[in-house]
Amino acid sequence: MIMKKVKNYAVIFTAFTLLAACNPLGKMAKNYGMINYNLNPNPVEMHADSIEITINGKFPANYFHKKAFVEITPVLKYPAGSEVTTTKELKKITFRGEATDGEGNMVKYSGGGFNYSDKIAYGKDMEGATLELRATGKFKTSEKVFDDVKIGDGTIITPLLVKGDDKPIAAKDKFIKVKPKSFNADIHYLVSSHSVRSNELRQDDIKALKEFVKNGSEDGLVFKGVKVSAYASPDGEVAMNENLATDRANSASKALVKIFKKAKVEAASAEGFYNNTGKGEDWDGFRKSVKASDIEDKDLIIRVLEMTSDVNKREQEIKNMAKTYLVLANKILPQLRRSQITINAEEKSLSDEEIKNLAATAPDSLEVEELFYAATLTEDMNEKLKIYQTFSKQFPNDWRGPNNIGYIYMMQNKLNNAKGEFSKAMNISSESAIVKNNMGVVTRLMGDKVKAWELYESAMSAGPEVAYNMGIINIMNGDYSSAVSNLSGSNSFNEALANLLNGNAAEAINIIDASDEKTSAMGYYLKSICGARQKSIDMIVSNLKNAIDKDGTLSGKAKRDAEFISYREDPKFKELTQ
Known part of the structure; x- marks a missing residue:
């Protein structure tokens, strides 16, 4: 009876020995560290709220049994408190020997490489994470858990240093401390005259000018100066018109002196307050006025005058035309005999x-x-x-x-x-x-x-x-x-x-x-x-x-x-x- 039991134990031991000799998982587990893993980047990095993990690996020759399977799971381990560790499993990858069928990446007995990538959402405390590979080998009906392999330590989270100093915009005011004010008016003259007629000073624009000066003086308007530009109509001699324009500027300025004096504007007595300029003949003004008129032959008039290069002849042509086209003599030319007045001032705001x-x-x-x-x-x-x-x-x-x-x-x-x-x-x-x-x-x-x-x-x-x-x-x-x-x-x-x-x-x-x-x-x-x-x-x-x-x-x-x-x-x- 004792001999029979001994024989049975011997048979069982022999069977286990033969099974172990035929099962490659022990050897694969022992040599698991020979597999080359390259984590890129290492440490892993957080970008756009995610961590992307890329692993390149290589199985050495004579490692992967032709009938074996190995399932590898990358795992992030990170602290979630003083005594608690959280794990986050990534997607698994399965490898199989070249003599197997089914799903998984085939690895030849002579060796082979593989690429793996996965992306997970970045979570709190993952800065201190380690990346481990957990592997389980399978052969027929047998399974063996291999030792964990750490391939990464830490997570770079530098993008989280971004400052949330978003910039709102305050609307700006349109307040102006100094508002420029100006007023324009004209004084017109008789032909060849620079005298300011009393009826000219009663015209609506001059009345408005006087009111502007008076009210400005009372309201604290700061008067900065007066610009007077005077012209002669282009139907007289050039030399005479040059002098005439200057005289008209001066006469207009004298009339303004009285207006400012009456309004008690002290600034008007300062040197340089009046800027008088004689502009001579207003040929451009004449041409524009003719073009804007309803004279039937206005294009002919302009063309004839532009073809006449001699100034004296052109003046004579204008005189001759004025006799034919009364609108020239009665409306256009009189409006050119003028002094243009611009008063510049500033309105100060409240302090x-x-x-x-x-x-x-x-x-x-x-x-x-x-x-x-x-x-x-x-x-x-x-x-x-x-x-x-x-x-x-x-x-x-x-x-x-x-x-x-x-x-x-x-x-x-x-x-x-x-x-x-x-x-x-x-x-x-x-x-x-x-x-x-x-x-x-x-x-x-x-x-x-x-x-x-x-x-x-x-x-x-x-x-x-x-x-x-x-x-x-x-x-x-x-x-x-x-x-x-x-x-x-x-x-x-x-x-x-x-x-x-x-x-x-x-x-x-x-x-x-x-x-x-x-x-x-x-x-x-x-x-x-x-x-x-x-x-x-x-x-x-x-x-x-x-x-x-x-x-x-x-x-x-x-x-x-x-x-x-x-x-x-x-x-x-x-x-x-x-």
């Missing part, structure tokens, strides 16, 4: 102090642009808000009121309030590019990049702020070349970041050094990353030290940051991040 006081005490006494301008006279955001709210009540059809109320709310980080005001502004002016930009900003900050982009595309005329805002979305979407273009010239942290992400670390450094972020903690931190990309430990350490001096929390961030994974054991780096 800033006056506007500021009235905005607080009697806003309804201010004109639309004065009240809107008043908000620029204070740096206090609450005071600005109050003025814009008053403006919006007084001028409910002006989109600038709710737009700028929304702008102030944006500065105060009250997004819901801002959105409500921008909606009001858009209802008043649906095509305002400024309002569309602002609605895009608040929409983006509330999480809708797609809608924000649509609004920006229709707001390009609002200003460079729109391109900047689009550049932020470009970075978030992983479109770094477009981000470089849209952020170009802003000399900002985000422009530097876009260049770094687009592969130009040197230009990123130049931009930071020319920006307001040059000496900020994050400016230094970004330059330390540039140093890592350029493989310069000195640049890393010097900039990281400055960054940590300004913000101590960056020491821990740098310790976790996969940008510095190759330098974690460097003594200088460790000293800064311990």
Whole structure:
């Protein structure tokens, strides 16, 4: 009986021994480390809210049994708390030996390569993730779990450094502190005369001129000067007409002196106040007047005169024609014998102090642009808000009121309030590019990049702020070349970041050094990353030290940051991040 049991055990042992000898999984598991895996990039990188994982692998010769299967699953492991580890399985890939059928990539016994890629959404805490490959071998009915192989450590999340400093736009006032004012009038003369007739001073335009001077003097208008340009009709001798035009300018000026003196305008007595110019014969005026007339032969008249190059002969031709065409003598030529008068003045606005006081005490006494301008006279955001709210009540059809109320709310980080005001502004002016930009900003900050982009595309005329805002979305979407273009010239942290992400670390450094972020903690931190990309430990350490001096929390961030994974054991780096 005992001998029989011994024989049975021997048979069973022999069977297991033969089975083990025929099962290749043990050998494959033992040599699993001989498989070459190349993770690219390594560490993996987050772009556009995703991590793309690309693995190139190669099985060595004499490794893959002809009848075996191997199922490999890439797994991300990352901390989700102090004592908890989260795992994220990627898509599996199956390999089979050359003597098998079914699904999977066939691997010859002589060896072979493979390519693998997958993309997953980036999740919180994945910065500290490791990438492992978990493999299970199968042979007939047997299975064996191979040892895990770590092929990646950490995730580069540098795109998340993008600053959400989207730029809303405040509408500007059209307030003018100094409004130019001018008045034009003519004094006409009899043929060959420079005397100013009393009835000329009773003409409607001269009456209006006197009223302009009188009212201007009473209302505080600042008179800057008078320009008098005088002419003679082209039907007299050239030399005489030159002198006559000058005399007419002087006579008109003397008449104006009396008008200004009566209105008690002191500025009119200053030297150089009157600028008198004799223009001679007004041949161009004559030609234009004839062309504009209803004379049947006007084209013939102009052609004959233009063909007459001799000035004296041309004057005689005009005299002769004036006898034939009475409209020349009675209407056209008399209108050319004149002094053209232009009075230049400036209307001063209320002073800033006056506007500021009235905005607080009697806003309804201010004109639309004065009240809107008043908000620029204070740096206090609450005071600005109050003025814009008053403006919006007084001028409910002006989109600038709710737009700028929304702008102030944006500065105060009250997004819901801002959105409500921008909606009001858009209802008043649906095509305002400024309002569309602002609605895009608040929409983006509330999480809708797609809608924000649509609004920006229709707001390009609002200003460079729109391109900047689009550049932020470009970075978030992983479109770094477009981000470089849209952020170009802003000399900002985000422009530097876009260049770094687009592969130009040197230009990123130049931009930071020319920006307001040059000496900020994050400016230094970004330059330390540039140093890592350029493989310069000195640049890393010097900039990281400055960054940590300004913000101590960056020491821990740098310790976790996969940008510095190759330098974690460097003594200088460790000293800064311990």
